[in-house]
Amino acid sequence: MTSTHDPLRLADVDPLVFTERARGGQIVGAVALDVVMPVALLTAGIIVIVAGQPALGWVFVLAALALLAVAVWLLGRTGRTVGVATVDARIVRRTTGAAAGAGALWALASGKLAMFDVRRGRDPFAPAIAAFQFPEAVAPAPSRARRGMVPTLLLDSGERLTLDTALVLGRDPSAPADAPAEVYRWADMSRTLSKSHVRLEWDGRQMWVTDLGSTNGTFVRGAGASTPLLPHQRTPVPTDVVLEIGDRTLTVRDAA
Structure with missing residues (x-):
């Protein structure tokens, strides 16, 4: 066909x-x-x-x-x-x-x-399109989370969040009126987090992550290497993965 x-x-x-x-x-x-x-x-x-x-x-x-x-x-x-x-x-x-x-x-x-x-947006010399490459340790298989269930976010500071609505993380985050979301202020003494660093979403089947043009980037951790997300590009990411957000880490877990 x-x-x-x-x-x-x-x-x-x-x-x-x-x-x-x-x-x-x-x-x-x-x-x-x-x-x-x-x-x-x-x-x-x-x-x-x-x-x-x-x-x-x-x-x-x-x-x-x-x-x-x-x-x-x-x-x-x-x-x-x-x-x-x-x-x-x-x-x-x-x-x-x-x-x-x-x-x-x-x-x-x-x-x-x-x-x-080139800090707030994509460098014009960077590729205009790029296929997201999952790290070797993260198989690009469909998420195991069941429809209707939501993933859990485990912050390296000990907090546990449920991704039941769109969420913006940062040291002093805000969400625009045309893209409403919950916001979570993540204490960050090292100041490697941007004010509004990353947006996370769950559509019932797939986890989506968007780096909001942060200074230090958002990465998907793999075996021996981490894959950067392109700024302002909504990217599918599997559950059971570790995200590097500035110098902080966030672990995504399937719903129980």
Whole structure:
């Protein structure tokens, strides 16, 4: 029998899915590091040359030009200049998510580039689609929990929660109005948990986990390795598994 569904192709996926545009403060910080400093050096060099010290002045001028050249090269190749990397962002073409390439300055001047926050959203250089790979120790078999029963969550701090409704975990979590959920504030002295770190759901047959763009990520533990979940992507996860949430762990158990 022939399937009525075509296989998913990379071209069918928005290359900027799950990305987040950079905030104003990030843009200002990147510009300050990548542009203001070289311009200041260039200005200082000209002033020193006019003041009668050409040798020292040209040192400033050449240093400024070198900084600008490196910034343009990094922008074209990786979208991560020193300033952009410092504010945890990446500059890419706003339509394709690719690096600017050789025409980086022209693309920037013509508004074809955009800056994206790689901490709050997916890095545009990361794969737009990725099949979830279960760790070797976790077989991708259907969950053993019976329909109508709900899994139990065992926190490493000793708490036991029942996943009878959608749940958001974090050090100070909240749930948006368009995706209501219970929230659980998980005490975390190490501050490796984000405020709203992860969302867990049970649909009666399947457990779903969504990393909410956390700083330190969410992982499914396997034998000798852990598999990271893509940010903001609702991912099926079997029961009887250990989730690594920041430096904390959460064990999922089948319903008794």
